[in-house]
Amino acid sequence: xxNDYINENYLKETKIKELHLEFNKNKNFPNLVLxxxxxxxVISRIEKEIRTEKFTKQESDLFSFSQTEDLLNTDNKxxxxxxxxxxxxxxxxxxxxxxxIKAFGKIDASAFIYAKNxxxxxxxxxxxxxxxxxxxxLSKEFTNEDGGSLDFFEGKRIIKxxxxxxxxxxxxxxxxxxxxxxxxxxxxxxxxxxxxxxxNK
Amino acid sequence: xxxETYKDKEILKPIKEILGEQGSIQLQEFLTIxxxxxxKNKEFKRKYxxxxxxxxxxxxxNKKLKEEIKRLLKDLELKELKLISSNFFQFGHKDYTLLNxxxxxxxxxxxxxxxxxxxxxxxxxxTSFIENNTEVLRIxxxxxxxxxxxxxxxxxxxxxxxxNQTEENKREFIELKYKSx
Numbered sequence: 456x457x458n459d460y461i462n463e464n465y466l467k468e469t470k471i472k473e474l475h476l477e478f479n480k481n482k483n484f485p486n487l488v489l490x491x492x493x494x495x496x497v498i499s500r501i502e503k504e505i506r507t508e509k510f511t512k513q514e515s516d517l518f519s520f521s522q523t524e525d526l527l528n529t530d531n532k533x534x535x536x537x538x539x540x541x542x543x544x545x546x547x548x549x550x551x552x553x554x555x556i557k558a559f560g561k562i563d564a565s566a567f568i569y570a571k572n573x574x575x576x577x578x579x580x581x582x583x584x585x586x587x588x589x590x591x592x593l594s595k596e597f598t599n600e601d602g603g604s605l606d607f608f609e610g611k612r613i614i615k616x617x618x619x620x621x622x623x624x625x626x627x628x629x630x631x632x633x634x635x636x637x638x639x640x641x642x643x644x645x646x647x648x649x650x651x652x653x654x655n656k
Numbered sequence: 657x658x659x660e661t662y663k664d665k666e667i668l669k670p671i672k673e674i675l676g677e678q679g680s681i682q683l684q685e686f687l688t689i690x691x692x693x694x695x696k697n698k699e700f701k702r703k704y705x706x707x708x709x710x711x712x713x714x715x716x717x718n719k720k721l722k723e724e725i726k727r728l729l730k731d732l733e734l735k736e737l738k739l740i741s742s743n744f745f746q747f748g749h750k751d752y753t754l755l756n757x758x759x760x761x762x763x764x765x766x767x768x769x770x771x772x773x774x775x776x777x778x779x780x781x782x783t784s785f786i787e788n789n790t791e792v793l794r795i796x797x798x799x800x801x802x803x804x805x806x807x808x809x810x811x812x813x814x815x816x817x818x819x820n821q822t823e824e825n826k827r828e829f830i831e832l833k834y835k836s837x
Contacts, residue, residue: 516755516784516814572778572819576752577706608706635707640750642820 456545460537462491466549474553478626481614484607484634486627487553488617493591497537498622502593504533505566505648518575520638523566526650538564550587550654556628558586560655569603569647575638577608580653585629587654588636594619594647603647608635619647629653657691658724665731672732679806680793686769686802691721695771695830700746709753711815716742716830725767725832732804734765737834747781748826752817755786761807762835768805769830772797779822785813797827807833 457466464470478487493501508529510521523529526538540546542562551557563585569575580588590605597603597619605625607615616639617625627634641647661667662683675681687695700712716722722742729737740762768783775781775797785793787810795803818827 516752516816519817572821574817574819576754576817579707611704611706637706640817640819 456540456543457549460493460497460540460546461549462494465489465492471549471552475555478553483609484614484627484630485554486607486615486625489624489626490620491622492624493622495622498591498593500533501537501650502621502648504531505593505650507531508534508566510566510568516576517578519573520575521568521570521573525652526564526566527561538562547654550626554587554626554628556586556654558654558656560584562654563652564650565652566648566650569638569641571641571644573647574640577635577637579631579633579635580629581631582653584655585653586656588627588629588634589651589654590625591650592619592623592625593621593649594645595621597645597647600643601645602639602642603645604639606637606639608637619649657687657694657718657721658728659685659688659691662686662728663731668728668731675732675804675806680803682795682798682801682803684798684801686800692771692800694718695721695744698744698746700744707754708756711751711753712746712748714744716744716832721830722832729765729834734834736837737765738837739832740764740835741833742830744828744830746826746828747815747818748824749818749820749822751781751815753813753815755812755814759812760809761785761811761813762833763808764806764833764835766805766807766834767830767832768795768803769832770795770797770799770801770803771828771830772826773799774825775799775827776821776825779819779825780816781818781822781827782816783813784816785811787811797829 478485508523512521603619605617606613698714700714704710783795784791
């Protein structure tokens with residue numbers, strides 16, 4: 456099943472060991488940014504299908520974006536299959552090998568669109584069941600001028616800034632009052648589109 | 657500093673009624689031109705805690721304004737109030753405040769004296785008062801207005817993130833908070 460979705464370069468045992476070391480490099484903010492993570496053909500189809508889903512505008516003190524329902528509830532067969540893969544034992548065990556964090560509960564997965572002037576302000580995802588946060592980026596050709604970066608904080612300082620790039624999986628450990636992160640404001644007419652959620656306890 | 661109109665007790669009568677009925681009121685042309693001018697050119701200090709707020713502010717020292725506001729509140733028969741904070745704020749692009757579980761409003765009165773010029777609504781930056789997870793009041797910056805709000809301990813407030821449509825323009829306002837004794 457993993458072979459159907461994940462780029463084979465990420466499935467080699469030596470690579471997985473490397474990723475584990477990389478993930479734990481920053482003890483305060485364990486994270487990984489995996490470029491070209493999925494099979495390109497598969498993820499291109501996912502991106503196409505995601506755009507047919509219903510996005511609802513969400514607005515609060517903390518954010519402004521549009522979001523789908525949890526993909527568990529989608530009627531789209533291709534997305535349903537992809538959700539099943541993300542929620543599979545095989546994929547969770549693969550993530551466990553990299554992170555050494557047990558997170559075998561039901562995965563959360565929604566798609567998000569950040570249009571011009573939309574954002575998600577700094578927060579720590581504080582909910583006890585959330586163990587690992589993930590973002591599958593489906594946006595193309597974002598530059599610094601476009602904004603929309605995923606930023607990690609240490610105190611007041613941004614320690615890592617990840618520009619949206621197509622077919623990149625970002626994962627990071629959720630630590631209450633520690634792993635503060637944000638999606639910076641999208642500054643141009645480009646749409647930042649992603650699937651994101653949590654691996655839960 | 658306050659426009660003479662708002663020192664006339666006859667004019668204040670309906671204002672008092674609306675405030676009593678609706679819990680808030682916004683008055684236009686609140687300060688005199690000289691009053692507005694005297695409040696310019698403040699040296700703000702940056703306040704930044706990413707998970708809570710981002711803005712600039714400075715403590716309000718203007719005794720004359722505080723005295724005149726005290727008089728106005730007395731004329732509106734809002735008695736037995738104690739001033740608990742008086743600050744001058746400046747919010748530009750990327751500034752905001754977030755709701756905080758531990759920071760509710762007090763039983764009392766809050767005033768916003770707005771000095772912002774030519775505010776574009778699409779750049780956001782409004783003040784939102786929330787009670788029981790519902791927005792009960794939204795203050796959109798309007799130059800030389802004052803908004804008087806009756807607050808209670810169930811209320812919280814935040815200032816919406818200001819996006820890049822504001823360009824160089826900044827929201828500037830004075831906030832005075834009074835607690836009921």
